[in-house]
Amino acid sequence: MVEPLPLYVNISLAVDPDLPQQLLNERRERFELAIQLALKHAAEAGVAANAALIEGREVEGILAEVSACDADLLVLGLRQHIGFGEMGSTAHRIAMRVTCPILGVP
Numbered sequence: 001m002v003e004p005l006p007l008y009v010n011i012s013l014a015v016d017p018d019l020p021q022q023l024l025n026e027r028r029e030r031f032e033l034a035i036q037l038a039l040k041h042a043a044e045a046g047v048a049a050n051a052a053l054i055e056g057r058e059v060e061g062i063l064a065e066v067s068a069c070d071a072d073l074l075v076l077g078l079r080q081h082i083g084f085g086e087m088g089s090t091a092h093r094i095a096m097r098v099t100c101p102i103l104g105v106p
Contacts, residue, residue, distance in 0.1 A: 003055075066100055
């Protein structure tokens with residue numbers, strides 16, 4: 001999930017107009033590498049898996065991707081101290097609206 005950059009990054013526009021785009025590109029590259037590695041490990045373990053790099057707001061983006069690909073299962077990473085029960089958390093907001101089974105992984 002590549003979320004929009006924080007607003008304070010806009011301050012950098014006065015110094016380097018290309019910086020926000022460079023930061024987003026670096027995030028995309030890191031996430032693409034992580035996705036490739038995860039898919040490689042899944043394939044080596046005999047698990048069929050798909051992954052998508054989604055840009056934008058996390059809840060809406062994840063729900064749109066789940067719907068678009070007709071997912072059988074959504075695997076969602078959870079922070080150690082927050083689970084599905086934490087009201088208002090991203091995981092909770094997704095769990096309340098997702099149309100497929102969800103697996104939370106700490």
